[in-house]
Amino acid sequence: MVSEMNREFWLLDLNSDEKEGKPQVWLWGITPEGKRIVITENYRPYFYILPKASQNPANLKARLEKERPLPSIVELSIENKKLLSQERTVIRVVASSSENLAKLATKIVKFLGAEAFFEADLRPATKYQNDFQVHPCQWYGMEVETEPATVQARIVGETLQARNRPAHVLHERLPDLRAIGFTMLAVSQVGSPSPERDPIRVLAWNGSDGRGGTLRSDERSDENILRKFSEVVQAEDPDFIFSFGGNSAHWPYLLKRAEKTRVSLTIGRDAGPPRQSLFGHFSVTGRANVDLLDFAGDLYDVKEKTLGAVTRYLGVRDLRETVVEETDNYDYWSDPHKRDVLTKMVGQEAETILTLGTDALDYVVQLSALSNLPPDHVLAGAAGFRVDSHMMMEAHRLGQLIPPRNEVPAIPYRGAIVLQPEPGLHDNVAVVDFSSMYPSLMVKYNISPDTLTEEKGDEVYTVPEVGTSFRKTPPGLYAQILSDLIQNRKMIKAEIARSTKGTSRYRILKAREKAAKIITNATYGYAGWAGSRWYSKQVAESAAAMGRDTINKSIGLARQSGLKVFYGDTDSLFVNYDKDRVDRFIAAIDQELGLEINLSQVYKRILFTEARKKYAVLKENGELDLVGMEAIRGDWSSLAKEVQNKVLQFVLEDKTPDRALSYVRQLSHELASQKRPLSSFVIWKTLTKRPEQYDVHAPHVEAAKKIVKLGWPVSSGDRVGYVIVMARGKLYERAEPYFKTSIDNIDIAYYLQNQVLPVAARALSIFGITEENILEAKGRVEG
DNA sequence: AACTGTGGCTTGTGTC
DNA sequence: GACACAAGCCACAGTT
Numbered sequence: 071m072v073s074e075m076n077r078e079f080w081l082l083d084l085n086s087d088e089k090e091g092k093p094q095v096w097l098w099g100i101t102p103e104g105k106r107i108v109i110t111e112n113y114r115p116y117f118y119i120l121p122k123a124s125q126n127p128a129n130l131k132a133r134l135e136k137e138r139p140l141p142s143i144v145e146l147s148i149e150n151k152k153l154l155s156q157e158r159t160v161i162r163v164v165a166s167s168s169e170n171l172a173k174l175a176t177k178i179v180k181f182l183g184a185e186a187f188f189e190a191d192l193r194p195a196t197k198y199q200n201d202f203q204v205h206p207c208q209w210y211g212m213e214v215e216t217e218p219a220t221v222q223a224r225i226v227g228e229t230l231q232a233r234n235r236p237a238h239v240l241h242e243r244l245p246d247l248r249a250i251g252f253t254m255l256a257v258s259q260v261g262s263p264s265p266e267r268d269p270i271r272v273l274a275w276n277g278s279d280g281r282g283g284t285l286r287s288d289e290r291s292d293e294n295i296l297r298k299f300s301e302v303v304q305a306e307d308p309d310f311i312f313s314f315g316g317n318s319a320h321w322p323y324l325l326k327r328a329e330k331t332r333v334s335l336t337i338g339r340d341a342g343p344p345r346q347s348l349f350g351h352f353s354v355t356g357r358a359n360v361d362l363l364d365f366a367g368d369l370y371d372v373k374e375k376t377l378g379a380v381t382r383y384l385g386v387r388d389l390r391e392t393v394v395e396e397t398d399n400y401d402y403w404s405d406p407h408k409r410d411v412l413t414k415m416v417g418q419e420a421e422t423i424l425t426l427g428t429d430a431l432d433y434v435v436q437l438s439a440l441s442n443l444p445p446d447h448v449l450a451g452a453a454g455f456r457v458d459s460h461m462m463m464e465a466h467r468l469g470q471l472i473p474p475r476n477e478v479p480a481i482p483y484r485g486a487i488v489l490q491p492e493p494g495l496h497d498n499v500a501v502v503d504f505s506s507m508y509p510s511l512m513v514k515y516n517i518s519p520d521t522l523t524e525e526k527g528d529e530v531y532t533v534p535e536v537g538t539s540f541r542k543t544p545p546g547l548y549a550q551i552l553s554d555l556i557q558n559r560k561m562i563k564a565e566i567a568r569s570t571k572g573t574s575r576y577r578i579l580k581a582r583e584k585a586a587k588i589i590t591n592a593t594y595g596y597a598g599w600a601g602s603r604w605y606s607k608q609v610a611e612s613a614a615a616m617g618r619d620t621i622n623k624s625i626g627l628a629r630q631s632g633l634k635v636f637y638g639d640t641d642s643l644f645v646n647y648d649k650d651r652v653d654r655f656i657a658a659i660d661q662e663l664g665l666e667i668n669l670s671q672v673y674k675r676i677l678f679t680e681a682r683k684k685y686a687v688l689k690e691n692g693e694l695d696l697v698g699m700e701a702i703r704g705d706w707s708s709l710a711k712e713v714q715n716k717v718l719q720f721v722l723e724d725k726t727p728d729r730a731l732s733y734v735r736q737l738s739h740e741l742a743s744q745k746r747p748l749s750s751f752v753i754w755k756t757l758t759k760r761p762e763q764y765d766v767h768a769p770h771v772e773a774a775k776k777i778v779k780l781g782w783p784v785s786s787g788d789r790v791g792y793v794i795v796m797a798r799g800k801l802y803e804r805a806e807p808y809f810k811t812s813i814d815n816i817d818i819a820y821y822l823q824n825q826v827l828p829v830a831a832r833a834l835s836i837f838g839i840t841e842e843n844i845l846e847a848k849g850r851v852e853g
Numbered sequence: 854a855a856c857t858g859t860g861g862c863t864t865g866t867g868t869c
Numbered sequence: 870g871a872c873a874c875a876a877g878c879c880a881c882a883g884t885t
Contacts, residue, residue, distance in 0.1 A: 452854080453854050454854050455854095456854095457854070458854095480855090482855090482856075483855085483856080484856080484857095485855070485856030485857060486856065486857065487857090488857060488858065508855095591854090592854050592855090593854085594854080594855070595854025595855040595856090596854050596855085597854085597855085598854070598855045598856085599854045599855070601854090602854080610854095610855065610856090614855085614856075639857085640856095640857085681858080681859060681860090682857080682858055682859080683857080683858055683859070684858090684859075698858090698859080700860095705861095765863095766862080766863050766864075767862095767863065767864095768861095768862070768863075769861095769862080800863085801861095801862070801863090802862085802863080824861085828860090828861090
C-alpha cells in the first residue's frame, strides 16, 4: 500500500544513482522528530546544444526528432539562455542515462554541425541542486509517498519517493545530529606502518551521546577491530563521522586491511564501504564523512596542522602531555605498560576529534549551505571549487549557460600596491581600510566578462592604467553575484549585532558571516584563476588596477585631510590618529570615491622596519601584535622566535634599545653553557614536492632524504623538522632530522649567528644597530 | 583563487 | 682555492 504525505527534513547529503535503468537523485535527510530518511526522485540528466548563429534551433530540433540518430535521447525542447551577454536559443536534450553524457553531447554537436554543448560535464546531483535551488544543510518540505522496503529501509528510518520538488523551509536551528569521532593506530618496527604488512592495533571512537570505546588487537590479526568498527557505526548510526587525517590515512588503511582480511566494511547507510570521491575525499553513503585535517587547513593562524596544535589553538583541549612521537610508537607498543599508555592516548584522541568536530560543525554547515557543496565535500574542496560551486548555482538562477572548466595557461597580471613604510617607532597610529575592496570595485564599476567591451565613452567605465572598458548597464554576472553576497553579509552582520553572544543562534550567524566573507573574497581570485569557468584576465587585472587607483587617490585625500601616511597595503592606510581628521578623511572617501572605508584599529605604538609587510604593534591594552616578522613564521627555530618576541616587546615598551640589547647579550652567553631543550633548535619547513624532485640541495630537503632512508616515507605537503649539527661540510650536509640527534650535537654558533642575531637586528636596526654591533656593544657595556 | 614582498640558501661565474 | 656577487630556488607571510 502506498500512502502520501508531506515530509519536512534537513538535507544532509545528495547522491545520484540508477535504479532499474532509471536515473535518480537521492536526498538524505533528518526530520524534525529526528527520523533519518532517504527520498528518491527520478531525475533525468540533460545538457544543452548551442546552435551556430546561422542555424535555426527549431530546425535542428526537428532534425533530431525525425532522424533519431541516437537512441539515448528521450526528450528535446527549445530554451532561451544567456551566454555571457548574448541571448541565445538552445536545444535542451534529456538523456535516458547519466553515463557518458559528454560523449553523447559531442556526437550531437558533430551530427548537427552545432557550435558547442553545455553542462554535460556536471554531476546529476549538482544539476538537480541548480535546477531547484536546493542547498545542503537547509530545511525543505516535499510531498512524498512510501516506497516498498529495500535494503536501505533497515538502515534508514524511512525510504520515500518524491511526489514534487523540495520547497525551502526557513529554520535557523539544526536538527539533533548524531556524530562520532574516531582514530586508529598501527605500528611498525622500521619506518611507518604499511597496510600490506601491519595490522591495526588500536581503533578508538566516541559518539555524541557520550558512548565510546577502544578496540585493541593484541594478536596477529585485526579482523575483530574491522568487524567491531562496522558494527559500532551501524549501531551508533552517525550523521557525521569525524576523523583527523581520515581521507589521507585512516580510510585507505582500513580499506586495505578489510581487503586483506576479507572483512566487509559496512560503514554507509547503504551498508557499503567508504568510496573514493572528489578532491581526494572518501564518501560514505548517507553520512557526512568529515576529515578535520581539512578544517585545520582553513585555520589560517595554525601553521602546524596537527590535532594537538589545532585543539590548542581553539582552546578545546591540550593534548601535549599525552603525545607519543610517531617514531616511538613501536617501542611503546612492545612494552606492556607503555602499551596501555599508547592505547589511552588513542582513546583521548578520539574524544578530542569528536569535540573538535562538534566545534567545527557550525562552520561546515554554513559553508556547505552557501557554497552548495555537501558538508562532507566542502572542507576537502579548495577555495576555487567552493566559489565554482557557488557561482554555478547563482549563474543558473540568472539564466546563464554554465561553461566547462578550462585549463588554459594562467597569464599573470599586476596586483596591489604596498607602500614603503617609514622605519622607526610611531605613537598613536590609526589603521583605516576599505571594506571588501575588490568585490566592491567589481560591483561599482561593473567589472565582469559579460560587460567587457571595446566601446569607449559615457556608457562605459574605463579602467586606468590597463585601459579596459566595461558597460555600465546591465549589471554583469560578477557584479550581481558579488552584490548579493555583500548585501547578504551586511544583513547577517546586522543580525549578529541584534543577537546575544554565547547563544547557538549567535554562533550560527557568526559561522554564516565567516562563510560569506570567504566566498566573497575568493570570488575575485576565482576570476583570475586559469581553472575558472568564468576566467577573465581582464576582469582580475581591472579589479586590481581599480584597487591601485583607489588607494593612490586615498593617499591624496588622507594628506588633504591633514593626515600623515606611514604605511599601506592594498586597501589599508596607516595614519597618525587624530580623530577629527580621520573622520573627515572617511567622509571624503565616501564623497569623492563613493566607497566605504572604516577605522579598524588604533595602536598605541608601532614599529616599522625598512621592509614591507613586516611590523610590530603595541596595542592599547599592552598586548603585542606581530605582522610578517620571523617570530610568527613557521620556518624559524623557536629560539629565534622567542628572541625576536622579547626584543620587540622591550623596544616597543621602552622606546630605547637598552633592555633588548642586554637581553640578547645575556642570552648569547648562556647559549653555550646552559642546556635548552632540543625543540628550541628545530626548524620546520614544508615540502612542496617529493624530496627527489628538488633541483637544489636545501637543508630541509636533505633532512627529508635522511628520513626516507630511515623507512619513513615523506611526501609533498609534509613538514620536515631538522636541526643544524656540528660537522664538516655544507650547511645542507649538517641538517639532521631532529629525532635522530641530541642536544649535544647542536651547532650553537650557527644558531647564534644565523638565527638569533639576524632576528634581533631586524628589530634593532631602527636604532642603527646591526648584527655585528649587537655583540660589539657587549664589549663596550661590560668594559 | 590571485598577486606582492622578504629573505635564507645554493649555485654559477668572475676575480685575485 | 678563497672570496664576492648575482641569479635563481624555495618557503613563507600578507593583502583581497
